[in-house]
Amino acid sequence: MKTKQVLNNSLIAKEPVSADNFTVGVSVDCVIFGFEACKLKVLLIKSDMPSYKDRWSLLGDIVKPGEDIDEAVSRIVKNRTGLNDVYMEQVRTFGKVNRHPEGRVITIAYCSLINIRHNELKIYDNELHWHDVNEIKEMAFDHKEILDACYYWLQYRMQEHPLGLRLLGTEFSLRDLQLLYENILDEKMDRRNFRKKFFSMGLLIDTGILESNVPHRPGKLYRFDYEKYGSMKRKKWLGIDF
Amino acid sequence: MKTKQVLNNSLIAKEPVSADNFTVGVSVDCVIFGFEACKLKVLLIKSDMPSYKDRWSLLGDIVKPGEDIDEAVSRIVKNRTGLNDVYMEQVRTFGKVNRHPEGRVITIAYCSLINIRHNELKIYDNELHWHDVNEIKEMAFDHKEILDACYYWLQYRMQEHPLGLRLLGTEFSLRDLQLLYENILDEKMDRRNFRKKFFSMGLLIDTGILESNVPHRPGKLYRFDYEKYGSMKRKKWLGIDF
DNA sequence: ACAAAAGTGTTCAACGTACACCCATGC
DNA sequence: GCATGGGTGTACGTTGAACACTTTTGT
Numbered sequence: 001m002k003t004k005q006v007l008n009n010s011l012i013a014k015e016p017v018s019a020d021n022f023t024v025g026v027s028v029d030c031v032i033f034g035f036e037a038c039k040l041k042v043l044l045i046k047s048d049m050p051s052y053k054d055r056w057s058l059l060g061d062i063v064k065p066g067e068d069i070d071e072a073v074s075r076i077v078k079n080r081t082g083l084n085d086v087y088m089e090q091v092r093t094f095g096k097v098n099r100h101p102e103g104r105v106i107t108i109a110y111c112s113l114i115n116i117r118h119n120e121l122k123i124y125d126n127e128l129h130w131h132d133v134n135e136i137k138e139m140a141f142d143h144k145e146i147l148d149a150c151y152y153w154l155q156y157r158m159q160e161h162p163l164g165l166r167l168l169g170t171e172f173s174l175r176d177l178q179l180l181y182e183n184i185l186d187e188k189m190d191r192r193n194f195r196k197k198f199f200s201m202g203l204l205i206d207t208g209i210l211e212s213n214v215p216h217r218p219g220k221l222y223r224f225d226y227e228k229y230g231s232m233k234r235k236k237w238l239g240i241d242f
Numbered sequence: 243m244k245t246k247q248v249l250n251n252s253l254i255a256k257e258p259v260s261a262d263n264f265t266v267g268v269s270v271d272c273v274i275f276g277f278e279a280c281k282l283k284v285l286l287i288k289s290d291m292p293s294y295k296d297r298w299s300l301l302g303d304i305v306k307p308g309e310d311i312d313e314a315v316s317r318i319v320k321n322r323t324g325l326n327d328v329y330m331e332q333v334r335t336f337g338k339v340n341r342h343p344e345g346r347v348i349t350i351a352y353c354s355l356i357n358i359r360h361n362e363l364k365i366y367d368n369e370l371h372w373h374d375v376n377e378i379k380e381m382a383f384d385h386k387e388i389l390d391a392c393y394y395w396l397q398y399r400m401q402e403h404p405l406g407l408r409l410l411g412t413e414f415s416l417r418d419l420q421l422l423y424e425n426i427l428d429e430k431m432d433r434r435n436f437r438k439k440f441f442s443m444g445l446l447i448d449t450g451i452l453e454s455n456v457p458h459r460p461g462k463l464y465r466f467d468y469e470k471y472g473s474m475k476r477k478k479w480l481g482i483d484f
Numbered sequence: 485a486c487a488a489a490a491g492t493g494t495t496c497a498a499c500g501t502a503c504a505c506c507c508a509t510g511c
Numbered sequence: 512g513c514a515t516g517g518g519t520g521t522a523c524g525t526t527g528a529a530c531a532c533t534t535t536t537g538t
Contacts, residue, residue, distance in 0.1 A: 024266075065265070215488070218535080219491085456516080457514085458516045504521105505520100509515090
């Protein structure tokens with residue numbers, strides 16, 4: 001008879017180990033980034049694994065037999081945030097033999113970027129919270145390692161591709177954008193050069209609207225031209241999707 | 243009773259599908275690149291799956307329960323080429339539901355770079371051959387897609403990191419190096435600028451030896467300073483290992 | 485009027501690109 | 512001596528980095 005074991009807040013079918021039974025579990029783990037109050041945040045849930053009691057873990061689940069990997073990620077993101085069509089990208093697969101205490105589980109890590117204000121978290125339902133990425137020390141499983149890899153990936157990737165915009169609302173000031181870059185990359189940037197660089201891409205649409213409720217001269221609000229970007233990204237920025 | 247099915251020239255344990263049995267197979271597939279006669283080559287084997295009779299496939303195998311993913315890759319590379327300590331890097335995981343005709347198999351693709359002259363292929367043993375990457379049309383499973391992803395990955399990656407050198411012997415002329423880059427990236431380069439760029443890295447060691455048996459002025463042979471590179475790569479070239 | 489951030493241009497250094505001639509060897 | 516590729520330097524354009532003042536709004 002088969003036994004069920006809890007895997008990262010979900011269920012994985014496990015079988016007694018035998019020479020004939022090469023079962024290896026496959027899961028996905030989603031590193032969902034957000035940005036708020038000048039901090040990069042990641043969405044985590046309390047682990048309910050006994051061996052990782054009170055540790056935080058990424059949002060993950062097993063991949064179902066009839067489900068594509070991307071579908072599994074979409075399902076998890078949808079379940080936890082209420083959002084469809086979220087930007088996501090595969091980052092790396094982690095599979096150390098002992099990474100999961102209940103058996104051999106290989107996990108495919110994905111990175112997602114969402115706007116914190118646009119979600120509908122069911123925080124009451126699970127112990128689901130946004131955490132400052134820079135203040136996370138320990139996590140369940142090897143999730144700290146996965147988070148670090150995704151953070152590093154994000155830092156690298158957003159220097160060549162305008163990914164970071166997905167963390168902002170549809171309308172944003174150049175100040176918002178620069179603060180985002182400065183905080184995620186952890187370096188001060190020159191305002192004039194930053195503006196020049198972004199404008200030179202020709203992908204910012206001036207909405208004509210100004211900020212309001214700021215105690216100083218209001219800045220213009222822009223939108224990102226995703227349509228134009230979609231048609232040009234393979235030229236200027238190499239559309240690397242590996 | 244469990245049944246065994248051939249998976250990509252090896253064995254995977256499969257079980258009758260039931261609600262309790264969420265078995266998903268996990269394999270690795272190795273894209274082993276070589277370079278010879280000014281062509282980028284990839285090492286392929288004849289598929290012995292009935293549904294892919296006579297198609298070529300990548301070198302792959304299931305990941306064993308007690309084996310790390312990297313170990314599985316090393317094992318496969320060692321088995322097929324006789325080489326230890328080969329350069330390899332994880333590229334991407336492929337897991338479409340129907341990518342394997344015998345069941346759900348998720349595969350983690352790795353890219354390896356070896357020197358064709360330094361291997362000990364057991365070509366008699368299996369139908370194992372080097373193929374011109376640019377002449378491959380159809381392959382078994384989704385292996386063409388995997389190969390394309392790895393080829394693209396290689397092209398992109400070798401523009402920022404001196405990866406290509408792994409495809410050459412320990413001693414090489416700048417001409418060899420330039421032909422390698424020109425052929426893999428499919429673009430002509432200026433000889434003077436190419437030399438300048440490589441020398442400016444400070445990673446080429448002049449062996450003092452000259453080419454022989456060339457019908458023209460012989461060029462100098464160089465070695466790559468892997469030691470120096472190992473200690474500096476996180477500075478100049480960002481040691482991205484995602 | 486003052487504080488606070490928006491908005492704007494120029495200069496310089498580094499880097500990549502284009503390009504042409506002499507040199508060493510094998511035949 | 513001729514063919515073949517080895518080896519070298521300079522000029523130009525582009526790009527990224529450094530840097531300061533005026534403008535607009537809220538208080």
